[in-house]
Amino acid sequence: MTDVVLLGSTGSIGTQTVDVVAAAGDRFRVSAIAAGGGNVALLADQAAALRVRDIGVTREDSVAELREALAKVWPADAPAPAIHAGPGATAELAGLGCDVVLNAVAGSAGLRATLAGLAAGRVVALANKESLIAGGPLVTAAAAPGQLVPVDSEHSALAQCLRAGRADEVRRLLVTASGGPFRGRPRAELADVTPAQALAHPTWDMGRLVTTNSATLVNKGLEVIEAHLLFDIPYEQIDVVVHPQSVIHSMVEFVDGSTIAQASPPDMRLPISLALGWPDRVPDAARAVDWTTAQSWTFEPLDDAAFPSVGLARRAGAAGGCAPAVYNAVNEQLVAAFHAGAIGFLQIVDTIAAVLDEWLSVRHAAAGNPRTVEDVELAEGWARERAAVFTN
Incomplete structure (x- = not known):
């Protein structure tokens, strides 16, 4: 059984990770969870359902509310969990004994937890791309080969496609983008975009930060930097292609002209399960493409004029x-x-x-x-x- 510490448990990736663990029978066990403290009731419910040993909460003023919520749901036959509180709580949990730390903390606040997990020798399943991007050489220097495993669907796809050839056979990485809610609009039509419109992503259900980043395509810029750092591929060999259906999650082009693509319906349970079990797959983690149904997949170039964020990310990454x-x-x-x-x-x-x-x-x-x-x-x-x- 793989022992997992789950950071950011009440967010989109965190809740789906709990679903993956529940569906996988006795393959995984979550021994500790942490969250910011904005949804204490859910955090307590998760802790009770998983019977965790440790709970982390970043907001110290949420501890009393957390204890009260736990008292209502905690199983009578289970030992009471230890509570870690404060800004360092996630890093504390990342250093606990386990096999995998899944870091789904939002934003660069996850950097210390990523480094703590690596320092403790754990496999770090990284949904918190910002910690790798912000930490850059700190994180790559701390990670042993195979210790960082991507959770982002695009980088999970790239990792799968890269199995098809040797490193010296790779010509370029092709990171796919849905294009977000404003695909096809020129820059002039984006001036009056509202927060509600920016959060209306056509494919994925994500938190506020990541969904807004997908609307500006900043998220795709971050993913280009992440791909460079994870796979040690030069920026000039990493391209972005818009694929609105979000079924092809990314591709690798090899020197002989062959392109290998990873395809699956948009469902984060697949890359989550693969990251937890890497390099092994988890049977029936998510549904497959229905090849009995007619469907079309389209691809188009990125509009750099309307969405210059990817070019800016390349500039930052190259610097x-x-x-x-x-x-x-x-x-x-x-x-x-x-x-x-x-x-x-x-x-x-x-x-x-x-x-x-x-x-x-x-x-x-x-x-x-x-x-x-x-x-x-x-x-x-x-x-x-x-x-x-x-x-x-």
Whole structure:
């Protein structure tokens, strides 16, 4: 049985992970869960159903409410769980004894947990791409071969497709994108986009940050950086192609002209189960494509003029150092401002461009590669401050 620590258990990936574990019989056991504390009732219900040994909650002011909720649902025949509270709770749980740490924390706040899991020698199933992007060389240096396993559907697909050939046979990676809710619209039609419209993703049901990132295609930019860091493929060999049906999750083109694609209906349970069981597959984790039904799959190039976020991510990734952390931190700040009604939709990517320009011209050379988490956090703090200045 594979012992799992699940971080971000009450979010979209976290709740689907609980479903995967429940459906897999005795293949997996979740021994610890953690969440921010925004949905204490769900966290308590999950803990009771899974009979976990440890619970983490980032918001210390949620502990009393959590204890009260646990008292109502905790099984009488199970030992009471230990509660870890505070900003370091997720990192504490990541260092506990287990086989796999699934990090589904939202945003770069997951960096310390990713590093803690790697330092403890655990396999880290990474749904928290931002920690890899922000941490960059810190994370890649800490990870032994095979220790980082992707949960994102695109990178799970790439990992599967890469099994079809040797590293020296790979010509390029093709990361697919649904195009989000505004696919086909020119930039001029995006000025008045509302938060509700940005959250109306045509394919995936995700949290606010990731869904908004999919609308701006910042998420695809982050995925290009993630693909480079996970698979050590140069940026000029990583392309994005728009595939609205979201059935082909990504592809690998080989030097002989062959392209291998991974296809499955859009369902995160498949990449989650594969990450938990890697390199083995979990039978019946998700439904397969129905080949008895007529269907069409289409592909189109990315509109860089309407969605320049991918190009900006390439620029940040190629610069290296803390530039990807700056890109990501500015975006997190601006998504929150957009949903608060403080800025317009187009200001998100426009401000990322402005702050990234300033970082690369003024601070990048002196900052160099991050040597500690604190170096990353300093760059992120600067980026958030500059984002606030640009949007006031």
